[in-house]
Structures are given as structure tokens and as C-alpha cells.
Amino acid sequence: xxxxxxxxxxxxxxxxxxxxxxxxxxxxxxxxxxxxxxxxxxxxxxxxxxxxxxxxxxxxxxxxxxxxxxxxxxxxxxxx
Amino acid sequence: xxxxxxxxxxxxxxxxxxxxxxxxxxxxxxxxxxxxxxxxxxxxxxxxxxxxxxxxxxxxxxxxxxxxxxxxxxxxxxxxxxxxxxxxxxxxxxxxxxxxxxxxxxxxxxxxxxxxxxxxxxxxxxxxxxxxxxxxxxxxxxxxxxxxxxxxxxxxxxxxxxxxxxxxxxxxxxxxxxxxxxxxxxxxxxxxxxxxxxxxxxxxxxxxxxxxxxxxxxxxxxxxxxxxxxxxxxxxxxxxxxxxxxxxxxxxxxxxxxxxxxxxxxxxxxxxxxxxxxxxxxxxxxxxxxxxxxxxxxxxxxxxxxxxxxxxxxxxxxxxxxxxxxxxxxxxxxxxxxxxxxxxxxxxxxxxxxxxxxxxxxxxxxxxxxxxxxx
Amino acid sequence: xxxxxxxxxxxxxxxxxxxxxxxxxxxxxxxxxxxxxxxxxxxxxxxxxxxxxxxxxxxxxxxxxxxxxxxxxxxxxxxxxxxxxxxxxxxxxxxxxxxxxxxxxxxxxxxxxxxxxxxxxxxxxxxxxxxxxxxxxxxxxxxxxxxxxxxxxxxxxxxxxxxxxxxxxxxxx
Numbered sequence: 088x089x090x091x092x093x094x095x096x097x098x099x100x101x102x103x104x105x106x107x108x109x110x111x112x113x114x115x116x117x118x119x120x121x122x123x124x125x126x127x128x129x130x131x132x133x134x135x136x137x138x139x140x141x142x143x144x145x146x147x148x149x150x151x152x153x154x155x156x157x158x159x160x161x162x163x164x165x166x167x
Numbered sequence: 168x169x170x171x172x173x174x175x176x177x178x179x180x181x182x183x184x185x186x187x188x189x190x191x192x193x194x195x196x197x198x199x200x201x202x203x204x205x206x207x208x209x210x211x212x213x214x215x216x217x218x219x220x221x222x223x224x225x226x227x228x229x230x231x232x233x234x235x236x237x238x239x240x241x242x243x244x245x246x247x248x249x250x251x252x253x254x255x256x257x258x259x260x261x262x263x264x265x266x267x268x269x270x271x272x273x274x275x276x277x278x279x280x281x282x283x284x285x286x287x288x289x290x291x292x293x294x295x296x297x298x299x300x301x302x303x304x305x306x307x308x309x310x311x312x313x314x315x316x317x318x319x320x321x322x323x324x325x326x327x328x329x330x331x332x333x334x335x336x337x338x339x340x341x342x343x344x345x346x347x348x349x350x351x352x353x354x355x356x357x358x359x360x361x362x363x364x365x366x367x368x369x370x371x372x373x374x375x376x377x378x379x380x381x382x383x384x385x386x387x388x389x390x391x392x393x394x395x396x397x398x399x400x401x402x403x404x405x406x407x408x409x410x411x412x413x414x415x416x417x418x419x420x421x422x423x424x425x426x427x428x429x430x431x432x433x434x435x436x437x438x439x440x441x442x443x444x445x446x447x448x449x450x451x452x453x454x455x456x457x458x459x460x461x462x463x464x465x466x467x468x469x470x471x472x473x474x475x476x477x478x479x480x481x482x483x484x485x486x487x488x489x490x491x492x493x494x495x496x497x498x499x500x501x502x503x504x505x506x507x508x509x510x511x512x513x514x515x516x517x518x519x520x521x522x523x524x525x526x527x528x529x530x531x532x533x534x535x536x537x538x539x540x541x542x
Numbered sequence: 543x544x545x546x547x548x549x550x551x552x553x554x555x556x557x558x559x560x561x562x563x564x565x566x567x568x569x570x571x572x573x574x575x576x577x578x579x580x581x582x583x584x585x586x587x588x589x590x591x592x593x594x595x596x597x598x599x600x601x602x603x604x605x606x607x608x609x610x611x612x613x614x615x616x617x618x619x620x621x622x623x624x625x626x627x628x629x630x631x632x633x634x635x636x637x638x639x640x641x642x643x644x645x646x647x648x649x650x651x652x653x654x655x656x657x658x659x660x661x662x663x664x665x666x667x668x669x670x671x672x673x674x675x676x677x678x679x680x681x682x683x684x685x686x687x688x689x690x691x692x693x694x695x696x697x698x699x700x701x702x703x704x705x706x707x708x709x710x711x712x713x714x715x
Contacts, residue, residue: 125612129438129490139488157362
């Protein structure tokens with residue numbers, strides 16, 4: 088089975104992620120908790136209703152070859 | 168002539184865990200509960216009727232979800248989903264006769280909050296006369312960086328029993344899914360997220376009934392017994408004006424069957440006054456065929472399939488969603504009436520409609536109507 | 543294939559923990575400093591009159607920053623109501639500072655929760671910035687001399703018992 092991403096590339100990506108995130112330790116959160124009201128509004132949710140999103144994701148996974156990565160846990164067994 | 172199904176993939180449903188985790192991430196982040204605690208999901212009850220109608224196949228049924236907090240430490244959820252399938256799609260109609268069947272799915276889940284991390288576990292069971300699927304998931308979502316970032320990790324393992332009508336179960340399939348995600352608050356009106364998912368499948372990965380075509384004659388399809396795929400998705404949502412938000416998503420998918428797919432979705436949401444909330448969106452999807460896919464193979468290869476889900480095709484969809492708040496008592500409960508509709512056009516490049524010899528095209532409509540109550 | 547995926551996954555898990563630790567450290571930066579004088583402010587109350595923190599000298603003050611869109615804030619309210627009633631006669635002043643953009647939401651929710659102490663409005667977030675809040679809700683207990691003695695970030699079950707004990711201790715001084 089061929090590798091989809093070489094081991095070196097994977098390690099480099101993760102190392103980069105760690106470096107970026109440890110850099111965050113010296114950066115202060117720039118959006119304060121009391122400034123997050125607008126983000127709490129329903130229009131700012133990626134997915135407002137779990138059951139509805141699950142159904143759409145299931146329909147798409149069945150009809151299309153691609154699956155996953157959507158933040159909605161994909162359905163289907165991958166069979167057809 | 169053997170009856171077979173084109174929609175055979177209406178098998179296992181996803182478990183609720185990651186969905187709740189995803190929704191929770193957004194809500195918890197926005198709730199501004201920084202570095203102190205994540206929130207348990209709200210109590211809720213949903214009842215839905217869903218309809219899928221496209222390409223000669225109609226699948227509809229009810230779905231419901233109940234979720235409740237217990238002792239303020241754990242939130243339990245249960246959901247029930249039914250698909251009543253009536254199949255007269257192109258594959259069925261050209262090689263067999265239309266059929267009807269019902270699939271039932273049950274999901275149980277539990278969410279637990281530990282300081283600023285949420286752990287969700289769930290299990291799903293799906294049953295059809297010739298396919299049984301069971302899956303278990305674990306998801307962890309952790310808030311970091313003063314609540315501005317939420318990192319999530321998830322794992323699902325599924326095991327299916329594959330059968331054939333009137334013959335019983337003859338094979339199995341196992342699936343593993345690994346998820347990684349990060350959601351980040353960029354400004355008080357801008358949220359972005361990056362998701363990665365790797366899926367591995369092992370076992371019988373095709374349809375027990377579908378036929379492939381070699382030198383013009385039909386043969387049972389032969390699929391590889393393993394498949395491994397990756398998907399990366401980036402999405403962003405911004406409030407462009409009070410009550411107006413714009414959403415954009417892009418996903419790139421690739422797997423060991425040589426399929427590469429791109430998905431692009433753009434959406435606009437708007438709230439009208441207090442009770443109304445409307446979304447409009449457009450979705451474009453394109454993929455190229457699997458290595459062993461062929462409409463009419465001119466060589467007898469180890470693997471051969473004429474599954475149009477693995478062919479080269481594009482889809483263009485438009486959709487609209489609407490939510491009407493029937494009653495809201497802030498901090499107490501809220502009842503909403505929702506409707507969603509999506510119309511998608513499928514255009515296949517290398518799958519022909521053997522009834523007229525032209526590349527196959529069809530439309531699908533997905534409709535959902537549901538009531539949701541949170542309390 | 544599966545082993546390389548599980549190793550990728552375990553690596554990611556370790557990365558997640560490292561990130562959480564690194565970020566957790568930065569989030570522990572102090573808001574209002576314990577032991578320092580509480581910055582003075584004047585805010586309008588929901589029912590009209592202005593209220594100045596300095597004028598509460600001689601009394602123990604508990605300041606709670608909250609918002610209608612914050613779940614734990616709403617959960618905490620009944621406990622704060624109880625504390626306000628219990629220690630009002632002994633010299634406790636409980637002030638709720640609301641940071642909603644829209645005052646109407648604050649009015650609606652405060653009425654619904656039956657808030658019995660003054661709700662001050664910090665719509666322009668001036669006082670929130672002054673106190674450099676890094677969590678919602680934020681609760682500060684200020685002694686009779688105007689010094690910040692205790693700071694609570696967020697709300698978890700059991701915090702109200704801590705508030706109770708701290709108020710009692712400060713009232714004895």
C-alpha cells in the first residue's frame with residue numbers, strides 16, 4: 088500500500104504545528120471573552136442542527152466518492 | 168436476473184459524537200467561557216421528516232433526537248432514524264426490477280465535560296434486511312488559548328456484516344476514521360476552522376448486487392478489499408453586517424483508489440427580525456474516477472467496477488434553509504420550526520445511460536422539515 | 543497503513559496536549575491583581591441612577607461581570623441572589639455588571655432571573671477593559687478598603703460556597 092503522505096512530510100507538518108502553537112504562549116488572546124457576543128449568534132454557527140447536518144452529510148457520502156473532513160462525522164460504511 | 172441495489176450504501180449512519188462536538192465547539196467558543204470551563208450541550212428534542220428524491224430513488228422517513236443533562240456532569244442523547252427506500256434508479260431499472268426496503272438506525276451518546284475539555288462517546292446501530300452496521304466513536308474537544316482556539320480529536324470504528332437478499336450474510340467490512348480539527352476565533356466577527364479526516368476500510372467494499380461491464384457484457388463487480396482516504400477542509404464564517412453572515416468551505420479529498428475530489432460551498436445567512444433565520448447556499452463538487460472504474464472495460468482487470476459513485480462527475484447544488492422561532496423564553500426554552508431544501512444536478516462524464524447511450528445526468532432533491540426544541 | 547495512521551494519530555494527540563499546556567500557561571495571566579486597589583468606575587444601573595464603586599468604601603463589594611449569552615453566567619445568578627439577600631444587612635454590596643451590546647437583552651434576562659441586586663451596564667466594555675477580564679463570568683471580591691482580595695474566573699459548581707466563605711471572612715474585618 089503506498090503512503091499518501093511521506094513520513095517526513097507528515098512529521099514536518101506536525102513539527103510546524105507545534106512550533107506555531109508554542110509561539111502562541113507569548114501571544115495574548117486578542118478577542119476578549121466579553122467581545123464574543125456576536126460569535127454566539129445562531130447565524131455564526133457552522134452547523135446549527137446536528138440531526139439535519141447528519142442527514143445531509145449521509146446523503147452526500149452515499150452519492151459521492153469523497154467522504155470525511157467536514158466536521159460532521161461522516162456516515163456510511165464506504166461500501167456501495 | 169438478480170435484483171440489486173444502487174443505493175446499497177444507505178447503510179450505517181454517522182454517530183452523533185463529532186456532530187455534537189463540532190456544534191459544541193462553536194457554541195462554547197462563542198459563549199466566551201474562556202479557560203474556565205466548556206459547556207455541556209443544551210437539552211434538546213428534535214423531530215424530523217426527511218425526503219431524498221433523485222435519479223429514480225426515493226428514500227424518506229422520520230428521524231428524532233433527544234438529549235438531556237444529568238447531574239450537571241453528563242449529557243445523554245438518543246436518536247432514531249428510519250429510511251424507507253423505494254428504488255427505481257438507473258442501475259436497478261436497467262438490470263433488475265424496482266424494490267422497496269426499510270433501514271433503521273439507533274444512536275446512543277454521552278458527553279462529559281472535564282474543565283475545558285469535552286469528551287463524547289457514542290454508538291450507532293443500523294439494520295437493513297441485508298446489511299447490518301455498528302460503529303463506536305470517541306471525540307475529545309479541548310479549548311486552548313483563552314478559549315480562542317478549540318482543538319478536537321476523534322476516532323470511529325465501524326464493523327459491518329454484508330449480506331444478500333434471501334442468502335444471508337456472507338462477508339464483513341471494517342472501517343476506521345480518524346479526525347483532527349481546529350477552530351479559531353480570528354476577530355469578534357470571524358471564525359475559521361481546519362479539519363482533517365483519514366478513513367481506512369477493510370473487507371467487502373462494494374455492492375453484493377451491482378454489475379460491471381467488460382467487453383459489453385455484464386459481470387459482477389470486483390472491488391479492492393482495502394481503501395484508504397484523506398480529506399482536508401478549510402472553512403470560514405464571518406458576520407459582514409449585524410444579522411448577516413457569509414460562509415465559505417473548501418475540501419480536498421484523495422484516496423488510494425486514485426479518486427481526487429474538490430468540494431466548494433458558499434453560503435449566506437441572514438436573520439430577519441427576531442424569529443426568522445434564512446440560509447442560502449451553493450455547492451460545487453467534482454471528482455475524477457477510481458483507477459478500476461470503467462463504463463465499459465476493454466480489458467479484464469483484477470478489479471472492475473461500474474459504480475457511478477466512483478466515476479468522473481460534477482455536481483452543482485443550491486439550497487435554502489429556514490428557521491422560525493415559534494416561542495423563546497431566554498435562558499429557559501426555545502422552539503423552532505425548520506425547513507431545508509437542496510436541489511443538486513449530477514453530471515457524469517464517463518457513465519452512460521444505457522437506455523439512450525448518452526452520459527448520464529439527473530437531478531436530486533433533498534427536503535427536511537423538522538421541529539427543534541432546546542431547553 | 544493502519545500502523546502509520548495510528549502513529550500519526552498518537553503524534554497528533556501528543557501535539558494537542560503540548561499545545562493545551564502551552565496555551566493554558568498564557569491564559570493564567572492576572573486580570574485584576576489580587577491585593578491591588580480595585581480600579582474605580584461609575585456606571586449607569588438598569589433602573590436609572592449612576593453608581594460609583596468608590597462610594598461603596600466601608601462595605602464589602604462583590605462585583606460579577608456577566609452577559610445574557612453566557613450560560614454559566616445565568617447559572618450563577620440564583621446563587622448570587624441568595625448571597626445578596628443573606629449578607630445585605632451585614633454590609634455586603636453585590637454589583638452585577640452586564641456586558642451585552644443590547645441593553646434590552648439584559649433587561650429581559652435580568653427580569654426573568656429575578657435579579658435582586660443592581661445591574662450596571664457596561665455596553666462600551668470600558669470597565670471590562672479596565673479590569674482586563676479574561677473569562678466570562680468574572681467575579682471579584684473587594685474588601686472594605688477598596689482592595690481586590692479574591693478573583694474568580696468562570697463559574698463552576700461549588701464556586702458559590704467559596705464566595706460565601708470569602709464574604710464572611712471580609713465582613714469580619
